[in-house]
Amino acid sequence: MELFTAIRERRSCRAFSTEPVDEATIDRLLEAAGWAPSPLNAQPWQFIVVTGEEKKLAFFEEANRCRRWAVEKSGWKWLDAYSVDFLKKVPVIIAVVGDPKKTGTDMLQSDGTVGYQHACAAAVQNMLLAAHALGLGSLWFTLFDRGAMRKILDISEDNTPIALVCIGKPDKPLATVPRKDVMAKTIYLR
Amino acid sequence: MELFTAIRERRSCRAFSTEPVDEATIDRLLEAAGWAPSPLNAQPWQFIVVTGEEKKLAFFEEANRCRRWAVEKSGWKWLDAYSVDFLKKVPVIIAVVGDPKKTGTDMLQSDGTVGYQHACAAAVQNMLLAAHALGLGSLWFTLFDRGAMRKILDISEDNTPIALVCIGKPDKPLATVPRKDVMAKTIYLR
Numbered sequence: 001m002e003l004f005t006a007i008r009e010r011r012s013c014r015a016f017s018t019e020p021v022d023e024a025t026i027d028r029l030l031e032a033a034g035w036a037p038s039p040l041n042a043q044p045w046q047f048i049v050v051t052g053e054e055k056k057l058a059f060f061e062e063a064n065r066c067r068r069w070a071v072e073k074s075g076w077k078w079l080d081a082y083s084v085d086f087l088k089k090v091p092v093i094i095a096v097v098g099d100p101k102k103t104g105t106d107m108l109q110s111d112g113t114v115g116y117q118h119a120c121a122a123a124v125q126n127m128l129l130a131a132h133a134l135g136l137g138s139l140w141f142t143l144f145d146r147g148a149m150r151k152i153l154d155i156s157e158d159n160t161p162i163a164l165v166c167i168g169k170p171d172k173p174l175a176t177v178p179r180k181d182v183m184a185k186t187i188y189l190r
Numbered sequence: 191m192e193l194f195t196a197i198r199e200r201r202s203c204r205a206f207s208t209e210p211v212d213e214a215t216i217d218r219l220l221e222a223a224g225w226a227p228s229p230l231n232a233q234p235w236q237f238i239v240v241t242g243e244e245k246k247l248a249f250f251e252e253a254n255r256c257r258r259w260a261v262e263k264s265g266w267k268w269l270d271a272y273s274v275d276f277l278k279k280v281p282v283i284i285a286v287v288g289d290p291k292k293t294g295t296d297m298l299q300s301d302g303t304v305g306y307q308h309a310c311a312a313a314v315q316n317m318l319l320a321a322h323a324l325g326l327g328s329l330w331f332t333l334f335d336r337g338a339m340r341k342i343l344d345i346s347e348d349n350t351p352i353a354l355v356c357i358g359k360p361d362k363p364l365a366t367v368p369r370k371d372v373m374a375k376t377i378y379l380r
Contacts, residue, residue, distance in 0.1 A: 003323045004218075006193045007225045007316050027373070028194075034372035035197045036315065037330055041367050047376040055379055070298045079295070105269070105333055108260045115332055117304060118352070121311035122318075125226065126197050129319075133193045140227055142305055143295055162308070177231050182224035183217070186237045189245055 001133035010129055011177055013137025016090040016168035020051075025134055026092060029167065032130035033096075038119035039104020045120050045162075048095040048153055053088075058152045059164060060087040063143045070143075084143065092167040093141075094127065095153055096120050098160045120162040127165055137170035191323035200319055201367055203327025206280040206358035210241075215324055216282060219357065222320035223286075228309035229294020235310050235352075238285040238343055243278075248342045249354060250277040253333045260333075274333065282357040283331075284317065285343055286310050288350045310352040317355055327360035 030047055038044055050056060063084040071080045087093070101107075103116040124140055131138040141164040149161035220237055228234055240246060253274040261270045277283070291297075293306035314330055321328040331354040339351035 001193050003191050003193045003196045003319055004222065007222045007320065010225070010227075012227060023378075030372045030376055032194065032197045034369050034375070035200070037200075037202060037318065039332070041369075043370055043375070045375060047372070049376060049378045051378070051380050066295070066299075070295050073298050074295075105256075105260050105264075108263050109256075109335065114304070114307060117308065118311035118314075118332075121308035122315035124308075125312035125315040128227065128312075129193055130197070142229070142308075145299065179224050179231075180233055182220045182237070185224070185233070185235060186220055186239060188213075188239045188241070190241050 006129045006133050010132035011174040012139050013168075013170045013174055014086050014139055015171040016086055016137060016166065017171045018089055018091060019169050021092050021136065021167055025136070026094070026167070028134065029094070029127045029130050032126040033123040036119060036123035036126050038102070039106070039115040042102035042104065042116070044099045044102030044116035045123050046097040046099070046159070048097065050093040050095060051091065055152065056088050056090070056093060059093060059144070060084055062145070062148050062152060063087055063141070066143050066145060086166065087141070090166040090168045094165040094167065096124055096162045096165060097153065097155055098162045100158070100160060117160065117162060124163050124165055131167055135169070136167055137174060139166040141166055196319045196323050200322035201364040202329050203356075203360045203364055204276050204329055205361040206276055206327060206356065207361045208279055208281060209359050211282050211326065211357055215326070216284070216357070218324065219284070219317045219320050222316040223313040226309060226313035226316050228292070229296070229305040232292035232294065232306070234289045234292030234306035235313050236287040236289070236349070238287065240283040240285060241281065245342065246278055246280070246283060249283060249334070250274055252335070252338050252342060253277055253331070256333050256335060276356065277331070280356040280358045284355040284357060286314055286352045286355060287343065287345055288352045290348070290350055307350065307352060314353050314355055321357055325359070326357055327364060329356040331356055
């Protein structure tokens with residue numbers, strides 16, 4: 001698929017078919033992720049590909065717990081109505097985990113260490129575009145507590161869970177999500 | 191350009207030709223950036239397109255200051271030899287600025303507000319891929335202090351400078367930067 005078409009057409013999916021995604025396809029997504037740029041080319045990511053029911057249920061329960069807690073804290077009604085059931089149904093969830101030690105020069109800076117997270121986000125974006133080009137729906141999911149997610153993924157305190165990338169065939173046509181005119185968000189300093 | 195080709199072939203550029211990049215081309219990069227996904231589709235980015243000499247010089251001076259300070263703190267010899275002169279020469283620098291208020295549910299979480307930064311990073315990745323597809327070199331640059339960058343860009347404390355995206359024609363062929371086998375960074379939980 002042409003790059004600009006993929007960028008423009010890719011949308012978030014929350015209704016997935018249970019049809020499995022074969023591992024050769026998942027590997028293409030991971031290869032795309034691995035080409036993302038990173039500080040000092042440190043490639044500060046790790047991927048945990050989840051297809052088993054048990055972990056998906058744990059993701060669902062953690063997301064639901066966070067959702068209820070967030071509703072209580074915020075009063076946001078849309079979040080009260082937002083179902084995370086798709087986490088149990090989606091065929092593949094790729095957990096993206098970042099390594100704060102591989103963050104480049106920002107480890108020296110007072111603002112904190114974020115470069116490795118930005119690189120992981122770029123890797124996620126590559127995966128989402130690749131998924132669309134391969135006819136798959138995708139969702140960048142982050143409704144979890146990082147501490148709880150470390151336990152579910154069985155990773156140490158030294159690593160940061162960045163995102164759960166949900167992948168599967170869309171169960172129905174994806175809704176168009178509009179964007180603001182980017183020019184309204186742009187200033188030119190000539 | 192085909193998506194996977196762009197993902198695989200795009201490399202960082204540090205040696206730019208001074209040949210200007212026309213604004214229609216810059217607008218295509220910005221449009222690509224604007225299609226990135228974001229928490230609650232809040233589109234938490236702003237773009238400041240710099241083509242004038244004065245701001246570029248300010249970026250250079252800030253980067254050089256950070257570089258010297260980082261060399262002193264780290265003792266990294268490669269950083270001592272790393273020239274940031276290209277910041278004065280590159281035809282276009284797009285500063286990407288994030289809005290922490292547009293971060294979705296993670297504003298409620300104890301781990302801090304990072305979703306808006308991840309979205310900005312996805313927007314940067316879209317720009318880098320788009321630049322490559324349009325025959326341009328690009329560099330994701332972050333060697334600056336955020337407070338100092340706010341002053342240079344004349345933005346308030348409420349906004350976070352995320353990256354300087356350098357854009358221009360490469361002055362020489364770009365070096366291939368290898369990647370580790372992504373499978374060595376992947377675990378399958380079936």
